[in-house]
Amino acid sequence: MGTSVAGDRDRDDPVGVIMDHSMEIESNERMRKENLNRWTLKFNDPEMENKFCCLREDMFKSNMVCCFVLWLLIVAGQTVMLPATFVLVGSLTAATVILSGAIVLVMAEEFAWVPASIRAMSSLLVNNRFYRTAFVCAVLVTMAVFASLSLVVCSYNIQTGNDIEVSGNGTVTTTSTTSITTGTATTVSSITVVVRADPLLGPARWERQQAALRLRHRRDCAQSWPNASASPSRCRPTRAARPVANGTVELAVEALPQQSEVMSNNNYKCGNLTGSACREFLSKVGCSSPEYSVYSWVVCLVAIATCLKLYFLVKTALAVALVAAQSVLIVCTFPQVFSRDYTSRMLTPATQMMTLLAVFLTLVIHHARLVEIISRLDFLWKQQAARELEEMLETRQNNNQLLLNILPDHVATHFLSQDRPPEELYSQARDKVGVLFASIPNFTEFYSEDINKGMECIRLLNEIIVDFDELLDEPRFVVIEKIKTVGATYMAASGLNPSHQPGEDEWDHLCALVDFALAMKTRLEDVNKHSFNHFQLRVGISCGPLVGGVIGARKPVFDVWGNTVNEASRMDSTGTMGMIQVPKETAQVLEARGFLLQPRGLVEVKGKGRMETSYVVGRRAGRAAGFQRQASQYSSLAAVVYGMVQARRRQTLRSKAVKGPGVFSPLAGLAGAVGALGASVADQGVAL
Numbered sequence: 001m002g003t004s005v006a007g008d009r010d011r012d013d014p015v016g017v018i019m020d021h022s023m024e025i026e027s028n029e030r031m032r033k034e035n036l037n038r039w040t041l042k043f044n045d046p047e048m049e050n051k052f053c054c055l056r057e058d059m060f061k062s063n064m065v066c067c068f069v070l071w072l073l074i075v076a077g078q079t080v081m082l083p084a085t086f087v088l089v090g091s092l093t094a095a096t097v098i099l100s101g102a103i104v105l106v107m108a109e110e111f112a113w114v115p116a117s118i119r120a121m122s123s124l125l126v127n128n129r130f131y132r133t134a135f136v137c138a139v140l141v142t143m144a145v146f147a148s149l150s151l152v153v154c155s156y157n158i159q160t161g162n163d164i165e166v167s168g169n170g171t172v173t174t175t176s177t178t179s180i181t182t183g184t185a186t187t188v189s190s191i192t193v194v195v196r197a198d199p200l201l202g203p204a205r206w207e208r209q210q211a212a213l214r215l216r217h218r219r220d221c222a223q224s225w226p227n228a229s230a231s232p233s234r235c236r237p238t239r240a241a242r243p244v245a246n247g248t249v250e251l252a253v254e255a256l257p258q259q260s261e262v263m264s265n266n267n268y269k270c271g272n273l274t275g276s277a278c279r280e281f282l283s284k285v286g287c288s289s290p291e292y293s294v295y296s297w298v299v300c301l302v303a304i305a306t307c308l309k310l311y312f313l314v315k316t317a318l319a320v321a322l323v324a325a326q327s328v329l330i331v332c333t334f335p336q337v338f339s340r341d342y343t344s345r346m347l348t349p350a351t352q353m354m355t356l357l358a359v360f361l362t363l364v365i366h367h368a369r370l371v372e373i374i375s376r377l378d379f380l381w382k383q384q385a386a387r388e389l390e391e392m393l394e395t396r397q398n399n400n401q402l403l404l405n406i407l408p409d410h411v412a413t414h415f416l417s418q419d420r421p422p423e424e425l426y427s428q429a430r431d432k433v434g435v436l437f438a439s440i441p442n443f444t445e446f447y448s449e450d451i452n453k454g455m456e457c458i459r460l461l462n463e464i465i466v467d468f469d470e471l472l473d474e475p476r477f478v479v480i481e482k483i484k485t486v487g488a489t490y491m492a493a494s495g496l497n498p499s500h501q502p503g504e505d506e507w508d509h510l511c512a513l514v515d516f517a518l519a520m521k522t523r524l525e526d527v528n529k530h531s532f533n534h535f536q537l538r539v540g541i542s543c544g545p546l547v548g549g550v551i552g553a554r555k556p557v558f559d560v561w562g563n564t565v566n567e568a569s570r571m572d573s574t575g576t577m578g579m580i581q582v583p584k585e586t587a588q589v590l591e592a593r594g595f596l597l598q599p600r601g602l603v604e605v606k607g608k609g610r611m612e613t614s615y616v617v618g619r620r621a622g623r624a625a626g627f628q629r630q631a632s633q634y635s636s637l638a639a640v641v642y643g644m645v646q647a648r649r650r651q652t653l654r655s656k657a658v659k660g661p662g663v664f665s666p667l668a669g670l671a672g673a674v675g676a677l678g679a680s681v682a683d684q685g686v687a688l
């Protein structure tokens with residue numbers, strides 16, 4: 001699409017704009033060649049074609065309304081320009097009613113008051129490409145057929161003859177008449193009487209001759225129009241007799257029918273009337289502008305073009321069929337209408353009309369092809385954009401998951417927030433935090449590089465650590481954050497997250513930390529049972545103030561520092577296998593909260609001197625853990641997700657173990673698990 005490049009470039013720079021434009025064209029061209037069939041413009045990929053065909057067409061309704069407006073334009077044009085005969089008015093009214101019904105059907109989906117069955121039909125029409133196409137074709141054909149009926153109105157059969165003999169005293173007269181066949185009746189439209197004048201006739205005789213002629217004409221006129229008396233002007237000679245040549249005079253009388261009496265007939269010709277006489281006659285009978293029928297067809301072609309989403313081959317077929325039918329009407333069925341004497345022009349009316357239709361046909365086909373290409377390319381771009389967006393969201397979700405697994409929830413949230421100042425150092429000082437160091441001192445005895453270069457030992461250590469991690473998924477340990485593992489030492493802290501509101505007791509999290517240490521011991525005993533080992537846990541816990549933060553530009557880690565941390569580490573290193581050692585202050589806090597403690601006495605601690613410490617034996621009977629879970633939804637979801645990652649990882653590790661020893665790669669396993677997890681979380685609609 002080239003928008004990113006365009007975005008960077010100065011929009012006022014004409015060279016940049018031209019380059020962007022040409023890049024866009026080139027990329028569209030490439031996309032078209034790669035994906036679309038050259039002739040049918042269908043997608044090369046059937047699946048893509050299927051998807052495209054199943055798209056709901058939002059413009060269908062507006063296109064149909066547009067067609068209806070164009071029909072009203074045809075109606076207005078024909079009503080104004082053509083004689084308002086029964087056939088014309090009837091056909092236009094019928095077509096308008098039919099098309100109105102079609103529009104109501106199309107729009108029915110929008111209105112609640114329309115019966116449900118009609119709304120269902122409407123919805124089917126809008127959503128199903130096949131029905132939609134058939135419907136549009138039916139509407140366009142209806143428009144074209146009814147627009148063509150105006151031609152029939154212009155069709156009259158005008159015949160001429162010399163069937164009227166007028167004789168006077170001693171004079172011989174010939175007449176020529178023009179008659180119009182209207183339906184079954186033939187009426188005389190004009191009589192031209194040529195009288196050979198008798199030079200011997202005196203003025204009185206000549207007058208009598210004229211009177212006789214008028215009389216005769218009135219008789220013929222009355223025969224043709226029984227109700228001529230109602231409109232005597234019809235049978236009145238239109239001009240006085242005039243001498244023509246060589247002693248002859250011409251007396252012309254015209255009896256023109258009223259427009260309302262003109263009936264249609266398929267055989268139309270101007271008889272022996274030519275040139276201006278023909279045009280004059282036609283203007284009197286009301287069919288002086290047959291080209292308006294052709295203009296109506298042109299409007300029908302425009303209506304085809306307005307149906308933007310109609311498949312271009314269907315549009316082409318419709319337009320070609322319409323123009324072919326119209327050509328047949330012009331050339332074969334009604335040739336007289338378009339073959340009047342237009343000697344002053346270079347092209348006959350028929351040729352002019354055919355040229356006009358050919359030009360519009362070409363335009364409509366070209367437009368249809370362009371619209372089809374654009375809408376299909378647009379579809380491709382949208383598909384690509386949707387794919388990229390999906391990938392982007394997945395990557396983002398995976399990144400978030402990784403961050404949430406690496407950092408404590410509240411720290412990850414801080415780094416994921418949009419309004420965080422860039423390059424800002426994250427650190428936090430907390431007053432009342434618990435720190436735990438839990439090590440397996442006899443793991444070093446177990447570790448041997450003889451078995452698969454130590455991989456099996458690492459695998460077992462990993463199993464143990466994963467077991468400890470799983471404990472953190474329990475709601476009661478939500479206030480505990482794993483900080484890291486150093487060798488076979490597990491380090492965790494409680495009360496770090498400022499968003500965890502303390503309950504009644506601000507040291508609840510410390511109690512949870514001690515419970516966690518007890519649970520770790522139980523887990524390790526389970527591992528021992530299954531692996532026939534005798535690992536023992538040595539735990540040191542301390543509480544007090546510390547500083548937490550993220551350090552490092554590459555592979556940043558969250559860590560904690562301070563005397564409390566050092567003290568906890570020392571409690572571990574100076575502790576006893578299988579025991580939880582705490583300093584005096586921590587022991588007091590725990591004792592007050594129902595823990596059973598066994599004083600150890602004074603212990604020499606590096607850098608501190610002699611410290612009074614105690615062992616935590618467990619909870620006193622009857623004092624259950626009083627900690628109430630106060631996790632935010634965010635962190636509980638993160639815990640669930642993390643648990644799923646770990647479960648998946650364990651499963652992978654176990655299945656690998658069953659298959660045989662292999663190289664263990666925790667990061668690869670984690671990345672794979674996060675990838676799979678991202679999908680599973682997305683499936684469950686969990687928004688983190």
Ligand SMILES: Nc1ncnc2c1ncn2[C@@H]1O[C@H](COP(=O)(O)OP(=O)(O)OP(=O)(O)O)[C@@H](O)[C@H]1O
Pocket residue numbers: 486491559560561562565566567569570606607
């Ligand atoms: N953030 C931390 N992560 C891991 N261990 C820590 C951390 N902070 C302190 N310790 C550990 O706590 C112990 C006590 O630290 P302290 O700074 O008091 O002593 P030290 O002089 O560094 O002792 P040593 O020489 O035994 O490491 C150290 O063994 C240290 O490894």
